[in-house]
Amino acid sequence: MSNVETVNLGFLGLGWPGEQHAIAAASLPGAHVYAACDLGAERREKFAAQFSPERGYAQYDDMLADPAVGAVVVSLPNYLHASATLSALRAGKHVLCEKPPTMNVAEVESIRAEAKARGLVYAFSRQSRFNNKMLAGRQIVDEGGLVKMYFAMGERVRWAGIRGGGGGWFLEKSKAGGGAMIDIGVHALDAAWYLAGCPKPVSVSAQVSANFRRTVPAEVKFDVEDSGFAMLRFEGGLVMHLEVTWAGNMTDAVPKSPWAGHELENTTLYGDQGTLSLNPAVFYTMREKERKATAIQTGPETNGFDYQMADFLDAVRTGRPPVNNVDQAVDLMKMLMAIYESSDTGAEVRLT
Numbered sequence: 001m002s003n004v005e006t007v008n009l010g011f012l013g014l015g016w017p018g019e020q021h022a023i024a025a026a027s028l029p030g031a032h033v034y035a036a037c038d039l040g041a042e043r044r045e046k047f048a049a050q051f052s053p054e055r056g057y058a059q060y061d062d063m064l065a066d067p068a069v070g071a072v073v074v075s076l077p078n079y080l081h082a083s084a085t086l087s088a089l090r091a092g093k094h095v096l097c098e099k100p101p102t103m104n105v106a107e108v109e110s111i112r113a114e115a116k117a118r119g120l121v122y123a124f125s126r127q128s129r130f131n132n133k134m135l136a137g138r139q140i141v142d143e144g145g146l147v148k149m150y151f152a153m154g155e156r157v158r159w160a161g162i163r164g165g166g167g168g169w170f171l172e173k174s175k176a177g178g179g180a181m182i183d184i185g186v187h188a189l190d191a192a193w194y195l196a197g198c199p200k201p202v203s204v205s206a207q208v209s210a211n212f213r214r215t216v217p218a219e220v221k222f223d224v225e226d227s228g229f230a231m232l233r234f235e236g237g238l239v240m241h242l243e244v245t246w247a248g249n250m251t252d253a254v255p256k257s258p259w260a261g262h263e264l265e266n267t268t269l270y271g272d273q274g275t276l277s278l279n280p281a282v283f284y285t286m287r288e289k290e291r292k293a294t295a296i297q298t299g300p301e302t303n304g305f306d307y308q309m310a311d312f313l314d315a316v317r318t319g320r321p322p323v324n325n326v327d328q329a330v331d332l333m334k335m336l337m338a339i340y341e342s343s344d345t346g347a348e349v350r351l352t
């Protein structure tokens with residue numbers, strides 16, 4: 001028996017991420033998969049068969065009007081993140097919302113104001129902050145293992161991974177907010193930023209581009225980038241390089257992937273006393289001319305959704321900010337939007 005206060009969760013958007021959040025909730029004491037909402041009957045039925053929620057809804061306003069729902073997990077397309085999150089907060093629900101937090105800075109700032117005014121928890125989903133490699137890496141950083149951090153690299157590159165190539169909202173700027181950068185660049189950026197302790201961003205220089213339009217059927221609307229490269233400066237002197245592609249002609253340095261042709265996902269952080277790499281998870285140190293490589297992964301790997309849900313629920317119960325807090329959501333959106341602005345103007349964008 002657990003004495004943990006039960007939180008009734010309402011799941012809004014029942015695709016892959018909605019399912020992962022529900023699997024996480026179902027594994028935790030005090031988390032109840034209470035309600036589910038999706039416009040699609042097929043997705044509602046699949047979810048109901050898997051998790052047996054007490055309530056099913058097609059319209060999210062109906063789910064938000066249910067007083068038994070304590071917190072809402074938003075896994076809708078990007079263009080609905082802000083409106084659904086604000087509606088949920090205004091209905092008095094705590095919110096865990098998928099990435100990217102919103103499609104622009106003004107939206108995430110209005111979420112911050114609403115959540116703070118109402119004393120509700122808002123968290124943005126970044127499950128890679130909670131996998132074992134990241135947890136072990138963060139421990140080394142927190143214990144001062146790198147001392148002066150001066151360079152970080154976030155890589156998320158795919159050979160043939162244009163999501164929605166057969167249609168759908170991922171390739172439309174008005175619905176997704178951007179392409180590869182806002183879709184998977186957010187993973188690369190956030191992982192490197194979080195590993196370094198979320199320093200304050202100072203400036204951004206970037207270029208995004210679409211190079212593989214020809215691989216998508218001509219009738220599919222595709223007005224976003226499929227690659228993006230950025231350099232960001234942070235307070236304290238850290239610089240970050242980001243390399244993000246949905247598609248590209250890869251070298252052998254990028255390993256084969258079962259679904260994206262070739263794919264590489266890595267986070268690297270250089271310090272004057274050691275370097276951390278998360279894939280594979282190794283801590284490199286150099287004494288005199290001798291290099292030491294120490295594997296740092298601990299325990300069985302998790303996809304991070306479980307620890308993330310546990311953190312969100314603990315924040316709901318205690319009122320403390322979640323690890324993925326709203327101030328960081330604002331900074332994350334500022335960095336992503338500055339990447340697009342710098343690309344459009346050809347100039348560095350200052351954030352402080």
Ligand SMILES: NC(=O)c1ccc[n+]([C@@H]2O[C@H](COP(=O)([O-])OP(=O)(O)OC[C@H]3O[C@@H](n4cnc5c(N)ncnc54)[C@H](O)[C@@H]3O)[C@@H](O)[C@H]2O)c1
Binds near residue numbers: 017037038100125
């Ligand atoms: N954390 C991750 O690793 C990860 C992975 C994939 C996607 N995502 C994010 O999750 C979100 C959803 O992505 P997806 O791949 O599931 O997209 P999707 O298009 O497959 O699913 C979205 C679902 O929302 C439903 N929906 C749309 N409008 C609705 C409305 N008004 N009311 C109720 N339901 C509505 C659709 O019917 C659909 O089932 C996106 O923001 C995406 O960026 C995160």
